[in-house]
Structure formats: C-alpha cells, structure tokens
Amino acid sequence: MVYDHDSSIVVLLDTLNEDAPLWSKTEKLLEFEKFDIELDNDQTPREVQLSIVHRANKHDKRSIHVFSAKECKSGNSFLPTTADMLVLLQRVIDQRKHQTGPVTVVCSNGATTSGLFVALSLILEKMKIDDQVDVFQVIRTIQLRRPEFVTNFDQYEYCYKCIKDLLEGQSVYANL
Numbered sequence: 001m002v003y004d005h006d007s008s009i010v011v012l013l014d015t016l017n018e019d020a021p022l023w024s025k026t027e028k029l030l031e032f033e034k035f036d037i038e039l040d041n042d043q044t045p046r047e048v049q050l051s052i053v054h055r056a057n058k059h060d061k062r063s064i065h066v067f068s069a070k071e072c073k074s075g076n077s078f079l080p081t082t083a084d085m086l087v088l089l090q091r092v093i094d095q096r097k098h099q100t101g102p103v104t105v106v107c108s109n110g111a112t113t114s115g116l117f118v119a120l121s122l123i124l125e126k127m128k129i130d131d132q133v134d135v136f137q138v139i140r141t142i143q144l145r146r147p148e149f150v151t152n153f154d155q156y157e158y159c160y161k162c163i164k165d166l167l168e169g170q171s172v173y174a175n176l
Contacts, residue, residue, distance in 0.1 A: 001104065002064060003035065003052055008099040011092060012068040012106055013080075013113035046070065047091065065095050069113075079113060082162045089121060115149030118142060120162055127163075135159055 002010060030037045034055055040063065041049040050064045069080035069088050080088065092103060107113040119139050126133045139150045139159070150156060 003054060003062065005104070006062070006101045007104040008062070008064055008101045009092060009095055009103045010064060010066045010106070011088070011103060011117060012066060013117055014106070014108050046088075065099070067091055067095075079116070079158065082158070082165045085117070085120065085162055086166055089117070089124060092121075093124075111146065111148040112155075115142070115146065116155055116158060119150050119159055123159060123163065124166070133163075135163070 001007070028039045036053045036055065038051045038053070039048060040051050046068050048066045050066060051061050052064055053061045067088060070084045079085075096103065105114045105117050119142055122142065123133050123135055123138050126138055135156070139156070142149050150159070
C-alpha cells in the first residue's frame, strides 16, 4: 500500500514491537518477496527513515519516514497523552513540508487511534486556516467516508483536550 500509493510518511499508532529487526537494530535490511526495506536513519526511537526498493525495478528507491507515538495505555486502548499526540502531529506536519504524497496512518483496528489522529490533523488545519473550528462538523465530515472514526464520547473528549492543551500552550506549539 505504501509503495502503490507513493506514501512517503507512515504514522504508527500502536504499541511498537521494539524487538522487530529494524527497531532493535539487529538488521539494517529486510528482504521480502517483492521488496527490500532498508533502515537508512534512526533519528530517535520514535522516528526512522527507511528505503523501500521494488525488486523488479531496483532504480525505484523510495524514502519513507516512519513516526510513532509514545505508548500510553488506558484501559484496553492505546492513546498517547495529548501532549505526545500534539508533538507527533507537529513532527508529521514538519515532515510534510518536505514530502509529497499521502500520509499513511495505521493502528491495530484501522479506526480508533488512526481516526483520532486524522481528526486532530484536520481540526488543527482548519483552526490554522479559519482561526476557529467546529470539532463536531469536522468529525461528521470524516465520518461520511469512515463512519467507524471517532464513535464515542471519550474520543470526542480527547480531541477537545488536545485542542485545549494546544491553546493553553500556544507558544510551545506555535508552528502547528
């Protein structure tokens, strides 16, 4: 999917398997049936740069930035703190200034945490453009295409807490 859609940024919103070969640094190259994935740069444990090469076309080497959130388990769900989510959003926004193509956002069920990240990204973008936002309307617009995104009160509350933290610490997050 990342290769087919020419996505250059991947956001992982699940507990990282830090024993995975690339994250544990036991391997720098993973070989699969059609692709080779190479660890180019591991700037932080939460941000790495990979190269993906399609074996049929070795000249097509693509750089992919992979971001992940700090872990924070609450009950049965994985949610980063609001501060960590805002930092993650800022890192992705900063990287998007230098990249083209879509951002791939993944979590275990494809909706819970991914939906929050997408919603917050759009909410912050709308705030920057309009200097105001209707959170409910932004989420309803998203739900027209992905009805499983942001389905309960706790998720709405999380969005509002992120916005509140952003506004209270405006100088810290001035570039969002």
